[in-house]
Amino acid sequence: MSTPPSARRKLGAPTLAMLPRIADSLSFLYLESVRIVQDDTGICARVDTSRGVERVYLPTAALACALLGPGTSITQPAMATFARHGTSLVCVGAGGVRSYAGILPAGLTTVWLERQARAWADDTTRTQIATRMYTHRFGDSPAGATIAQLRGMEGQRVKAMYKILAQKHGIKRFRRNYDPAAWETQDPVNLALSAANSCMYGIVHAAVLALGCSPALGFVHSGTQMAFVYDIADLFKMQLTVPLAFSLHASTDPERDARRKLREDFRLLKLMPQIITSIRQVIDPENANAGGNSERASSITHLWDPALGALPAGVNYGHDLDDEPPDPELPWQP
Incomplete structure (x- = not known):
C-alpha cells in the first residue's frame, strides 16, 4: 500500500529533536547560475547543460549556510526547507565576494x-x-x-x-x-x-x-x-x-x-x-555554555514585565486588575 503524498511530506518534515545545532553543521556551499528547487526527494540545484537539465541534491541539514551567487534563483518551498533545517541563506556577489543580505529562520530564540x-x-x-x-x-x-x-x-x-x-x-x-x-x-x-x-x-x-x-x-x-x-x-x-x-x-x-x-x-x-x-x-x-542543544525558541513568545521578568504569552491578564484600586487617570474602568 502506497503512502499518500501528504503523509510522506509530514514524515519527512524534521522535528525540533531531529534538527541539528548550527555548531554541528559541516560547511558552506557556494552556488552560482543554478535554480534551487524542492522536489519529493529533497532540495536540488538544477542547471541547464548541453546534455539537458542536470540535478545535484544538496545536504541541507549538514550545511551551515548556502551562499547564493549571481544567476541563482530559489523557490519558496526550497527556502522553507532550508529554514526548517536551520540553514541560513546569504546573498553574495560573484565568487562569494561581498555579502549583501542574509535570510534566517523565524523560529529562533532572542x-x-x-x-x-x-x-x-x-x-x-x-x-x-x-x-x-x-x-x-x-x-x-x-x-x-x-x-x-x-x-x-x-x-x-x-x-x-x-x-x-x-x-x-x-x-x-x-x-x-x-x-x-x-x-x-x-x-x-x-x-x-x-x-x-x-x-x-x-x-x-x-x-x-x-x-x-x-x-x-x-x-x-x-x-x-x-x-x-x-x-x-x-x-x-x-x-x-x-x-x-x-x-x-x-x-x-x-x-x-x-x-x-x-x-x-x-x-x-x-x-x-x-x-x-x-x-x-x-x-x-x-x-557562554548556556542555551541547551538548540538555538531555536522553545516557545513562540513571552511578555516582558520590568518587575516580574518574562511572563507567558497567550494568557488573559485582565483578572490582575481586580485586586487593584481604580486609576482615575485611565479613560476606562474595568
Missing part, C-alpha cells in the same frame, strides 16, 4: 540578541567587549590599555604577520590592496585574501543569524549592517584566511582555490563550533 543589545547599548560593557576582542586576537594586552592603543597594536601585528608570511613564501613585497574597480589587476595574494575573507564573512554571518544575534550591532566595527560579522571574522583571519592567501601566491586562479581550500580547512578544523563559542564568549562569557 536570548542572545537581547544580551548582545544590552551589552552594545552600554558604553562601559561595549568597551570591555571590544577590549576582549582585541586581546583575543594577539593573546594578551597591557593592563589599562585604551581602545586606541589596542587598535594601534593590532595594526602593528597585522603588518608583522604580512612581512613574516611574505618572507616565508619568497614574496619580495606585499601590500594589502582591495579595489573592486580594479579587481583583475590585483596580485594573487590580494585576490585570494579578498575571496577567502568574503567566504569567511558568509560563514560568520550564518553563525550570527543562527544564534539570533544582530549582524549590525558591532563592538569594534560600526556603521554597517555587517559590523558584528566583521568583529567575529577578524578573530579568525590571522589563523585561517591570511596564511591561506599567501600560500596561493603562485595560483593561476587564486579566488577559486581560496574558496576550495577554505572549505576543506573549515571542515578539518571544525570551525563552526569555534565561531559559535567565540560569539557567545564575546557577548556574555559567564553564560
Whole structure:
C-alpha cells in the first residue's frame, strides 16, 4: 500500500529533536547560475547543460549556510526547507565576494540578541567587549590599555604577520590592496585574501543569524549592517584566511582555490563550533555554555514585565486588575 503524498511530506518534515545545532553543521556551499528547487526527494540545484537539465541534491541539514551567487534563483518551498533545517541563506556577489543580505529562520530564540543589545547599548560593557576582542586576537594586552592603543597594536601585528608570511613564501613585497574597480589587476595574494575573507564573512554571518544575534550591532566595527560579522571574522583571519592567501601566491586562479581550500580547512578544523563559542564568549562569557542543544525558541513568545521578568504569552491578564484600586487617570474602568 502506497503512502499518500501528504503523509510522506509530514514524515519527512524534521522535528525540533531531529534538527541539528548550527555548531554541528559541516560547511558552506557556494552556488552560482543554478535554480534551487524542492522536489519529493529533497532540495536540488538544477542547471541547464548541453546534455539537458542536470540535478545535484544538496545536504541541507549538514550545511551551515548556502551562499547564493549571481544567476541563482530559489523557490519558496526550497527556502522553507532550508529554514526548517536551520540553514541560513546569504546573498553574495560573484565568487562569494561581498555579502549583501542574509535570510534566517523565524523560529529562533532572542536570548542572545537581547544580551548582545544590552551589552552594545552600554558604553562601559561595549568597551570591555571590544577590549576582549582585541586581546583575543594577539593573546594578551597591557593592563589599562585604551581602545586606541589596542587598535594601534593590532595594526602593528597585522603588518608583522604580512612581512613574516611574505618572507616565508619568497614574496619580495606585499601590500594589502582591495579595489573592486580594479579587481583583475590585483596580485594573487590580494585576490585570494579578498575571496577567502568574503567566504569567511558568509560563514560568520550564518553563525550570527543562527544564534539570533544582530549582524549590525558591532563592538569594534560600526556603521554597517555587517559590523558584528566583521568583529567575529577578524578573530579568525590571522589563523585561517591570511596564511591561506599567501600560500596561493603562485595560483593561476587564486579566488577559486581560496574558496576550495577554505572549505576543506573549515571542515578539518571544525570551525563552526569555534565561531559559535567565540560569539557567545564575546557577548556574555559567564553564560557562554548556556542555551541547551538548540538555538531555536522553545516557545513562540513571552511578555516582558520590568518587575516580574518574562511572563507567558497567550494568557488573559485582565483578572490582575481586580485586586487593584481604580486609576482615575485611565479613560476606562474595568
